[in-house]
Amino acid sequence: MNETDKSRQSFLAYIVGGVVVLIFILLPVSMNVGRYVLSLLFTFFIYIVLSQSWNLVGGYTGQFNLGLAAYFGSGVLSCSIFYSSGINPILSLLAAGFVAIALACIIGLPTMRLRGVYFSIGTLALAEALRLTVTNLWPTSLYVPATHYERFTILTNYYMALGLAVFTIIVVHLMVNSRIGMALTAIRDDEDAAKSMGVSPTKHKVTVFVVSSFLAGLAGGVFTLFRGVITPTFQFTPEWTFGPLVAACIGGLGTIVGPLLGSVFFVILQEIFSQTLGKMHFIITGILFILVILFLPRGLVQSATTIRQLFKSKL
Amino acid sequence: MIAQIIMYGVIIGIFYALVAVGLSLLFGVMKYMNIAHGSFVVIGGYISFWLFNLLGIDPFLSIPFVLVIMFVIGLIVYGLVFSPLKRFAEGQRLGNSMLITFGLILVLDNLVAFLWTSDVKTITAPYSGQVIQLLGIRVPFTSLGVIGVTFAIIGILHLFLSRTYIGQSIKATAQDWEAASLLGININRTYLIACGISVALAGAAGTAVVLMYSISPYSGLEWMLISMIVLVFAGLGKIREVFLAGLALGLLEQLGVFLLGGHYRAVVGLVLFVLILILRPQGLFAK
Amino acid sequence: MEAKVIFGMPILEVDCVRKSFGGLTAVNDVSCAVPEGKIFGLIGPNGSGKTTLFNLITGFMKPNSGKVRFDGEDITGVQAQRICKAGIARTFQLSKPFGTMTVFDNIVVGRLYGNEPARSLKRARSESEEYMLLTGLENKRRVTAGTLGLVDRRKLEVARALATRPKMLFLDEMMAGLNHREIEDAMVLLRNLKNAGMTMMVVEHIMKALLAVSDHVMVLCTGRKIAEGTPKEIVCNEQVIEAYLGEDHDA
Structure with a gap:
């Protein structure tokens, strides 16, 4: 592939991406899609944000953060608290993102010193500690002001989630295609070599971790405005880490398309089986996940490339 | 009062060592991180539960059955999940073992919920709730039994590792698998057996869990985290130090309960755990 | 041992650097000075501490004692990425x-x-x-x-x-495993770099090649400096010959 090929390809990607976003924008106004489809797409958008956020750390720096739920949960909780204390909902939403950043700085940064498996179990342990603490401090449900349901229809929530998903993809795209992206790949491939060339691993890992937390926090805020009533402890459960992780791994680590593809897959699978088997879809997801890790370590995206190459070589 | 706290700390600490020893063995031998360890604990608990409820087998007497059944499950898990991991380069195996066993959690926990509903289950044996006065301290009878079982199992494990050929090859493989394979040790078979033993030990811990606490399909994570804390306290892969590490965690948790209240029992352990990860990654008791 | 000052101002000065791992002293009070624009060769049998010395200077390890000065600045124990930004680049043996x-x-x-x-x-x-x-x-x-x-x-x-x-390049055994032609190419590259004004410290196991390109050579043996001088002086040095006797090398 030469440079013009590559730029043509990314041009094509922009066009496709733009058309898809346009379809999502026009969908609710042009068709009478109903609450069910909109909520499903809402979930899908939140999954895109969370899996992109997870992938930013997991895929691009190779550090598997098992504590994403803490940042999502803190976004949900703080947005709810700000909102119910009379602050404007949009400001509460933004504040949720910054609370997640603050959390990343206080409890996340110490774990940045950990490498590999230590990082993973450290983040998981802190997320669980936070979940238990939150459960103790806010054992009951939290409510948004009564005026909320007049201001926010399902359509508003839909567009907010769509907007956040698009924002997330743009942020991730800009980041990984900048000099920061080069440094991240270098660090992931060989930390010592990166250091020897003047790349500071800590600085870059921290940057990415903070951005990732910010996105997860915003996702939490959007989720709060969708749900209205929230029970904090449920938003801190590891499921909120595991879902995005599975989506990113199945789709393809370290790519932007991967988490998108994985989210489609995950949300559809969840929806199909939740009608018939309830939580049992996790069994199928789990098996699929294991198979992907073992046989397609770079996810469905890679297998798409492999199949395309196979065709090319045949022709 | 203080004596009571210490006594509970010791009891729970020894029990924690039992929960963690299988995970430590697996990590020590194969350098795999099995984060589904807690799910195996839960499955072991269910086996004891059903043996007690359907066949009326006393939970303490059911331990040999649990060990055998879980050993076989361990062999199957090795064949299906751990053995294919060898396709990866050595540097990638640890990370991938974590991801794969994470997938295993999804499968096992939901399978358990599917088979046995998500109700909380516990065993009420005739002697449950009986208390023994020991030097003026009240000790539940089941806890005392669990301590006995833990000593027996860790003792047998120690004898097995130091006295039998397979045990010796497990130890040799843990130290240096390349050197071990040069000595003619069948590495695959050693891994297979180590994995079986690890899962069997998790199962035995499950019996203790269902006796002392209760089990439900999604409680595996809690036991996995406790094993992980003990593992890190002991130093990764150190089997002998697990006992001390379990005791340390049990005592520290009870101290936390005393100072902050019961709701923060697990938080104390988890926060200490992260501190130790950062400050002393080689473990509390490593030289 | 005192660092011999040789022709011109040194850009890199290593002063009594020491590194021990447990009971083993990998680098034992080594001093040297590298003048600007020259090729400084570093040789020694396996396990003599060459790579450790590299790691100490380039920030991958911290010395237990001693000082490293580069271009007028103290860079002892500074992080690797900072050292790179100060003007030292390195290659890795593997x-x-x-x-x-x-x-x-x-x-x-x-x-x-x-x-x-x-x-x-x-x-x-x-x-x-x-x-x-x-x-x-x-x-x-x-x-x-x-x-x-x-x-x-x-x-x-x-x-x-x-x-x-x-400003200075550290090359760690870049010729190991190469054939004669490729070694020739590598030597041409080194000479070109030198002509362009690059200062270099070169570790090489292949003595002949190293002696041919270096302006100045230091010999390490079990962590100590046993000799230092021009390539000509080194080949005649008895201690060096002794250290290399029985050593399996490609010279």
Whole structure:
């Protein structure tokens, strides 16, 4: 592939991406899609944000953060608290993102010193500690002001989630295609070599971790405005880490398309089986996940490339 | 009062060592991180539960059955999940073992919920709730039994590792698998057996869990985290130090309960755990 | 042992540096001074502490005692990335390419983050071209670095290091495993770099090649400096001959 090929390809990607976003924008106004489809797409958008956020750390720096739920949960909780204390909902939403950043700085940064498996179990342990603490401090449900349901229809929530998903993809795209992206790949491939060339691993890992937390926090805020009533402890459960992780791994680590593809897959699978088997879809997801890790370590995206190459070589 | 706290700390600490020893063995031998360890604990608990409820087998007497059944499950898990991991380069195996066993959690926990509903289950044996006065301290009878079982199992494990050929090859493989394979040790078979033993030990811990606490399909994570804390306290892969590490965690948790209240029992352990990860990654008791 | 001051101002001064691992002293109070624009050779039998000394200077290990000064600044125990930014670049004995990146992008990283980083990605790309040409990697530009063969990996190590625009280059056994032709090429590259004014410290197991390119040579044995001087002085030094007797080398 030469440079013009590559730029043509990314041009094509922009066009496709733009058309898809346009379809999502026009969908609710042009068709009478109903609450069910909109909520499903809402979930899908939140999954895109969370899996992109997870992938930013997991895929691009190779550090598997098992504590994403803490940042999502803190976004949900703080947005709810700000909102119910009379602050404007949009400001509460933004504040949720910054609370997640603050959390990343206080409890996340110490774990940045950990490498590999230590990082993973450290983040998981802190997320669980936070979940238990939150459960103790806010054992009951939290409510948004009564005026909320007049201001926010399902359509508003839909567009907010769509907007956040698009924002997330743009942020991730800009980041990984900048000099920061080069440094991240270098660090992931060989930390010592990166250091020897003047790349500071800590600085870059921290940057990415903070951005990732910010996105997860915003996702939490959007989720709060969708749900209205929230029970904090449920938003801190590891499921909120595991879902995005599975989506990113199945789709393809370290790519932007991967988490998108994985989210489609995950949300559809969840929806199909939740009608018939309830939580049992996790069994199928789990098996699929294991198979992907073992046989397609770079996810469905890679297998798409492999199949395309196979065709090319045949022709 | 203080004596009571210490006594509970010791009891729970020894029990924690039992929960963690299988995970430590697996990590020590194969350098795999099995984060589904807690799910195996839960499955072991269910086996004891059903043996007690359907066949009326006393939970303490059911331990040999649990060990055998879980050993076989361990062999199957090795064949299906751990053995294919060898396709990866050595540097990638640890990370991938974590991801794969994470997938295993999804499968096992939901399978358990599917088979046995998500109700909380516990065993009420005739002697449950009986208390023994020991030097003026009240000790539940089941806890005392669990301590006995833990000593027996860790003792047998120690004898097995130091006295039998397979045990010796497990130890040799843990130290240096390349050197071990040069000595003619069948590495695959050693891994297979180590994995079986690890899962069997998790199962035995499950019996203790269902006796002392209760089990439900999604409680595996809690036991996995406790094993992980003990593992890190002991130093990764150190089997002998697990006992001390379990005791340390049990005592520290009870101290936390005393100072902050019961709701923060697990938080104390988890926060200490992260501190130790950062400050002393080689473990509390490593030289 | 005192560092001998030789021709010209030293750009790098190593003063009584020591590093122990447990009971083993890998580098034992070694001192040396490298003048600007020269090739400083470092030889010694296996396990004599050459790579450890490299790691101590380039920030991958902290010395237990002693000082390292580079270009007038104290760089003792400074982090590796800072040392790179101060103008020291290195290669690794076991090459460490950024495996998932292309050869070209490997070099671009050097232009983006090294000693005199380029302002923009675009500038970095255009400035990276010269290092592709210099090391003869131009026809490998889009190859994924992880799939390169030994020779190209070595070339990439050097190209990447140069792309950080260092004032001084540390080369760790870049000729090991190469055939005679490839060694000749490597020596030509070293001489060209020297003519362009680059200061270098070179570790090599292949004595003949090292002696041929070096201006000044230091010999380490079990962590101590046993000799230092011009290549001619070194080949006549009895201690050196003794240290190498029975040692399996390609000289």
